[in-house]
Amino acid sequence: MAASPHMLSAPLRGLVVELGDLPDPVFAAEALGPGIALDPLDDTLHAPCDGEVIQCARTRHALTLRDVAGGEWLLHLGLDTVDLAGDGFSLLVAEGERVTAGTPLLRFDADQVARQARALLTPIVLTNAVDQRLELLVTPGQVVERGEALLLCHGAGGEREGGEASGGEGTDSTSRAEAVSDAERDAASSADACTDECTGECTDEGAEARVEATVAAASGIHARPAARLRAIARAHDVALRLVTADGREADAASVSALLNLGLVQGSRVTLVARGAQRQAALAAASALLGAEEASDVSLAPEAVSTAPDAAPTGNVSTAPETAPPVSGVRQLEEGLLRGISASAGIAIGPLRRYDPPLPRVAETAADPAAERQALAVALETVAATLEAARRSAETQGQQEEAEIFDAHLAWLEDPALRAAAERHIAAGQSAGQGWYAALQAEVERLRQSDSALLAARVDDLRDLQRRVMVVLAADNGAAEAADNDLDGAILIAREMTPSQFVAVAGRIQGLCLAAGGATSHLAILARARGIPCVMGLGEALLQLDAEQAVLDATRGVLERAPDAERLAAFVAERERRQAQARSAAEQAGAAVITRDGRQVQVAANVGSAAEAQAAARAGADGVGLLRSEFLFLGRSAAPTREAQRQEYAAALAALGGKPVIVRLLDIGADKQLDYLSLPAAPNPALGERGIRLWQAFPELFETQLDALLLAGNEAPAADAATPLQLMLPMVSDVGELRWVRQRLAARAAALGVDRLPALGVMIEVPSAALCAASLAREADFFSIGTNDLTQYALAMDREVAALAAHCDVLHPGVLRLIQATLEGARGRCPVGVCGAAAGDPLAAALLVAMGVDELSLEAAGIAAIKAWLRELDAAALAARVPELLALDDGAAVRAALAAWLDASAPTTPA
Numbered sequence: 001m002a003a004s005p006h007m008l009s010a011p012l013r014g015l016v017v018e019l020g021d022l023p024d025p026v027f028a029a030e031a032l033g034p035g036i037a038l039d040p041l042d043d044t045l046h047a048p049c050d051g052e053v054i055q056c057a058r059t060r061h062a063l064t065l066r067d068v069a070g071g072e073w074l075l076h077l078g079l080d081t082v083d084l085a086g087d088g089f090s091l092l093v094a095e096g097e098r099v100t101a102g103t104p105l106l107r108f109d110a111d112q113v114a115r116q117a118r119a120l121l122t123p124i125v126l127t128n129a130v131d132q133r134l135e136l137l138v139t140p141g142q143v144v145e146r147g148e149a150l151l152l153c154h155g156a157g158g159e160r161e162g163g164e165a166s167g168g169e170g171t172d173s174t175s176r177a178e179a180v181s182d183a184e185r186d187a188a189s190s191a192d193a194c195t196d197e198c199t200g201e202c203t204d205e206g207a208e209a210r211v212e213a214t215v216a217a218a219s220g221i222h223a224r225p226a227a228r229l230r231a232i233a234r235a236h237d238v239a240l241r242l243v244t245a246d247g248r249e250a251d252a253a254s255v256s257a258l259l260n261l262g263l264v265q266g267s268r269v270t271l272v273a274r275g276a277q278r279q280a281a282l283a284a285a286s287a288l289l290g291a292e293e294a295s296d297v298s299l300a301p302e303a304v305s306t307a308p309d310a311a312p313t314g315n316v317s318t319a320p321e322t323a324p325p326v327s328g329v330r331q332l333e334e335g336l337l338r339g340i341s342a343s344a345g346i347a348i349g350p351l352r353r354y355d356p357p358l359p360r361v362a363e364t365a366a367d368p369a370a371e372r373q374a375l376a377v378a379l380e381t382v383a384a385t386l387e388a389a390r391r392s393a394e395t396q397g398q399q400e401e402a403e404i405f406d407a408h409l410a411w412l413e414d415p416a417l418r419a420a421a422e423r424h425i426a427a428g429q430s431a432g433q434g435w436y437a438a439l440q441a442e443v444e445r446l447r448q449s450d451s452a453l454l455a456a457r458v459d460d461l462r463d464l465q466r467r468v469m470v471v472l473a474a475d476n477g478a479a480e481a482a483d484n485d486l487d488g489a490i491l492i493a494r495e496m497t498p499s500q501f502v503a504v505a506g507r508i509q510g511l512c513l514a515a516g517g518a519t520s521h522l523a524i525l526a527r528a529r530g531i532p533c534v535m536g537l538g539e540a541l542l543q544l545d546a547e548q549a550v551l552d553a554t555r556g557v558l559e560r561a562p563d564a565e566r567l568a569a570f571v572a573e574r575e576r577r578q579a580q581a582r583s584a585a586e587q588a589g590a591a592v593i594t595r596d597g598r599q600v601q602v603a604a605n606v607g608s609a610a611e612a613q614a615a616a617r618a619g620a621d622g623v624g625l626l627r628s629e630f631l632f633l634g635r636s637a638a639p640t641r642e643a644q645r646q647e648y649a650a651a652l653a654a655l656g657g658k659p660v661i662v663r664l665l666d667i668g669a670d671k672q673l674d675y676l677s678l679p680a681a682p683n684p685a686l687g688e689r690g691i692r693l694w695q696a697f698p699e700l701f702e703t704q705l706d707a708l709l710l711a712g713n714e715a716p717a718a719d720a721a722t723p724l725q726l727m728l729p730m731v732s733d734v735g736e737l738r739w740v741r742q743r744l745a746a747r748a749a750a751l752g753v754d755r756l757p758a759l760g761v762m763i764e765v766p767s768a769a770l771c772a773a774s775l776a777r778e779a780d781f782f783s784i785g786t787n788d789l790t791q792y793a794l795a796m797d798r799e800v801a802a803l804a805a806h807c808d809v810l811h812p813g814v815l816r817l818i819q820a821t822l823e824g825a826r827g828r829c830p831v832g833v834c835g836a837a838a839g840d841p842l843a844a845a846l847l848v849a850m851g852v853d854e855l856s857l858e859a860a861g862i863a864a865i866k867a868w869l870r871e872l873d874a875a876a877l878a879a880r881v882p883e884l885l886a887l888d889d890g891a892a893v894r895a896a897l898a899a900w901l902d903a904s905a906p907t908t909p910a
Contacts, residue, residue: 006069007137008048008124008151009101010144014038015527017121018140023079023217023291027123033074034134035125036151038144041527045077045106046146046860047099048124050840052807054096057082060089063105064127071132071153074125077108080118080291088112090630092607092858096807097787098836102147104858118291126153142344142554143527146860209278211271213286220264225288229258230410232284238275240285245269252285254416337537337544339512341556342523345532346574347510348567351546351560352489354496354504358466359473361432368425375421375431378471383412385467389502404460404498404525412464417442432472439465463497490551490558492541498522505529510551512558514541534558588619588863594848596875601854602866603659605834609650612660615859619866622659622723624783624856625834626651628704629665637675638700644707652715652723659723661783661834661856663762665704666690666729676700690730691740705747713753724757727783731761734774741778760829764788769817772824782825783856786835786843790814808890809837810846815885815893822851832856841868842897846884849877873904 017037022028027037047065054072055064061081065073077089088109093099114120126132135152138144215221221229233240233252240252242261245268250258263269269289273281365371390405411417417438424434443461490510501511501522510532513522526533532553541558550559550570562570592600603624604615612623631639631647652660667676667689676697694701712724728740741759748756760781763769769789776782786809790796793814796807808814825831832854837843839857844865847855849872857865880900887893 005152005154006049006067007149008073008153010038010146010148010150011046011048011075011124012038012044013041013143013146014122015041015143016138016140019123022121022123023119027125033125033127033129035123036136037121037123040110040120040122041143042146043108043110044104045075045122047101047103047105048073048150050100052096052098053093053105056091056095059084060086060091060106071126072128074123074127075105076123077106078113078117078120078122081113084113084116088116098809100839100861102860103839104860139341139554141341143530208272208274209282211282211286213269213271213289215263215265215267215269216290217265220267221258221261226258228288229285232281232288236275236277236281238273238278238281240271240273240281243270243272254414337541337558339534339537339556341553342535343526343531343533344554345530346570347490347532347551347553348570348574349488349490349509349549351492351544351549352486354486354491354493359469361436361469361473362430363433364428365430371425371431371434372422374472375425375435378431378468379412379418381471382467383409386412408460408464411460432469435468435472436465458495460498462495463499466497467499490549492544494542496522498525501525505531510553512537512541512551514538587867592866592869594869594872594874596873598848598874600848600869602862603854603856604859604862605856606859609647609654611859612651612654616654616656618859618862620859620862623651623655624661624832624854626660626662628662629667632665632667635675638703641703641707644704645711648708648711649714652711655723657716657723659725661725661727661760662708663727663729664691665701667693691728691736692730702743702747705744706751708757709748709751709753712757713755722755722757725760725781726757727760727762729762730764732765732767733771734778737761737775737778763821765792766817769821772821776825776828779829781829782821782831784818784821784831784833784835786833786837789817793817809835809843810893811890812885812887812893819850819885830854839865841865842894842901844869845872845877845901846897848872849874850881876904
């Protein structure tokens with residue numbers, strides 16, 4: 001039976017790229033299945049739909065999510081990132097974990113990964129597609145926000161013929177991708193052998209080694225790959241040059257010289273390296289040339305879809321347009337001008353021309369030596385400015401900007417450009433005029449290039465031309481200040497440099513350029529800043545002048561002087577979006593009071609102090625689960641007491657006195673430490689894990705306890721109690737709780753700590769739920785870990801992908817254990833839920849109705865769950881609980897619960 005269509009949302013903010021445009025033949029040919037890709041503009045991958053995590057790559061760069069219809073979606077962060085061996089990636093979920101749309105799955109260090117991987121481009125692929133048809137709900141080339149509708153999947157369920165699910169026994173879809181990519185990269189290893197008689201271990205720094213290579217990138221060698229070749233040479237401290245088949249050659253130190261070779265896809269070159277690390281440099285350089293890399297995603301004008309001329313007269317739809325591609329000729333007709341969408345969005349405001357003149361510099365000079373020195377100082381000054389801008393962009397997570405500044409630095413330090421400027425200086429020109437002339441010649445060469453990508457680099461050279469001339473200008477660039485009428489405007493210009501854009505980006509509503517394309521660095525910056533931008537509008541743009549205009553950058557249309565009805569529709573749509581954003585922000589920190597007067601705490605699950613800070617900004621009422629194992633994993637030795645204390649103290653400070661619940665170290669089963677020899681167990685999920693390991697490793701646990709006690713004692717609080725609370729994982733009876741409480745008191749006495757944290761237990765095993773009354777007499781609070789409780793109650797290992805669909809927290813048996821927990825705790829201690837169920841709207845509503853006091857979930861979902869619960873009549877739903885617990889299975893409970901909520905409450909949040 002065909003499944004109903006279901007939607008996938010964008011797992012992160014990013015630029016939409018079709019699979020066929022990816023520089024990876026496996027994904028581009030849809031060998032793993034159909035899908036789409038995003039070029040990330042943030043650093044966390046979220047769940048695109050509700051489902052189960054069924055596979056996690058061993059190198060943490062990819063995972064597979066099974067949706068509710070059985071579709072298995074591979075989310076693969078970056079290309080060739082398997083080579084990083086997990087470096088730069090942090091998985092936030094485990095196999096078998098149930099997640100809801102928006103749940104954070106994977107965090108990555110964008111700067112680190114971008115420097116080491118081929119690309120950050122992230123494919124999202126349906127690996128078990130049979131009869132499905134995927135409908136793209138956005139336009140390739142536009143930037144989507146996280147959570148925005150991305151794909152609609154139509155057709156049959158996610159199983160292959162014969163009922164065998166993709167990735168059956170012995171098969172891992174992520175591993176298939178890794179295996180194919182690894183095989184393709186093996187060819188690069190041929191660079192390890194010298195063509196001379198070097199053994200690969202020689203120390204003669206003057207010797208040369210060489211290797212043949214073929215340029216595989218569809219875009220050839222453009223600015224950023226050229227900058228990477230230069231970086232390879234520097235990193236390995238070698239002299240590296242490229243020699244073409246017809247004998248032309250270029251030093252990798254010169255970006256311009258590399259571009260002048262005109263290397264395109266299929267070009268054969270000889271790489272020649274001299275230096276002690278020549279073999280490593282050749283291996284890296286040949287791998288770069290052999291990679292079908294696309295740092296600048298190719299989005300040709302004819303591939304950009306724009307809408308028909310007619311604008312809506314009612315509410316403006318945010319859905320993508322699907323009209324045929326427009327002609328390459330852009331012309332003014334009926335007040336509309338069409339171009340290339342570089343950054344989607346709607347801007348409304350007056351049109352303002354931006355055309356600052358170049359800084360004024362002297363044309364001639366009498367002392368060439370002094371001018372050469374002035375040029376050297378100016379280049380150093382600009383280099384320092386660019387380096388500071390690059391570091392600032394990296395610190396703020398703006399990786400795209402950082403890469404652009406890095407490429408500009410490489411060009412600025414190009415010896416060929418400097419030599420050209422010095423030749424003009426030797427001929428009698430000033431430093432400023434000589435630099436202008438040298439770069440102007442390069443600008444003209446690029447403009448005449450047949451390559452659209454090379455032509456798009458004109459803006460970058462213009463930027464460097466202007467930056468250096470400002471330093472050398474007689475008026476120190478005073479002409480740059482003539483842009484005092486730009487606030488709230490839609491800027492129009494023939495062209496614009498990246499530095500000019502960065503200078504005005506915070507003031508303008510939108511940007512329109514007569515030239516340029518979606519692959520320019522300026523387009524990348526506009527997308528990263530979220531500023532609507534259309535390029536390639538032609539010279540007709542420069543004739544426009546209007547007090548009010550609308551830029552519908554999603555459709556690539558600029559409308560001059562729209563009539564009142566059309567303008568009202570755009571204004572209403574813009575105001576609606578702004579109101580939604582304001583409301584979400586304003587209400588995120590407010591308390592949750594259900595319609596029947598129940599107050600519920602909504603806290604955050606976090607894995608570090610940085611995430612605690614994000615949780616506070618997201619409106620969390622506290623931290624319901626701080627996974628302390630993040631401090632212990634991925635290390636060669638256990639963290640010191642002081643290192644732990646600082647991290648716990650930072651998390652407490654981030655919440656400003658709100659409660660922070662830290663789970664004591666929970667290792668074993670799916671989480672191992674390299675520096676501990678954990679006992680072998682036939683079934684790790686039932687072996688020594690969590691608190692059960694304390695007696696085996698007392699020093700490890702007591703060091704953690706000391707760090708927590710010290711951090712909690714220092715934490716500010718509204719009263720004498722510390723906001724720090726501790727909870728024990730894998731407690732099965734009250735004896736374990738008593739023993740830990742004794743150790744807590746002993747360590748506090750030894751440290752002289754008088755503010756003891758509250759001590760609670762996690763309800764994760766059936767015995768704890770059934771003995772809740774006795775535990776509640778000695779515990780300060782309960783926190784139900786629904787993930788483990790479900791697997792133990794149903795005897796379904798959550799590490800087994802085949803069981804994931806059946807391992808449902810809403811199974812009546814699991815719900816009865818939760819009910820027993822609540823009854824045992826009633827009147828004695830509060831009960832929270834920190835498992836994945838807390839972020840599931842259906843489960844969250846039912847848990848609150850059953851009597852749960854606190855839900856703790858990923859920070860990204862806090863605002864939505866809070867809004868959802870404010871509309872819940874918990875008492876009315878509580879009256880239906882007996883009926884729900886009498887149903888046959890989890891699927892029946894979900895169906896009945898959803899029907900009741902649909903009839904009595906607003907739509908479930910995304």
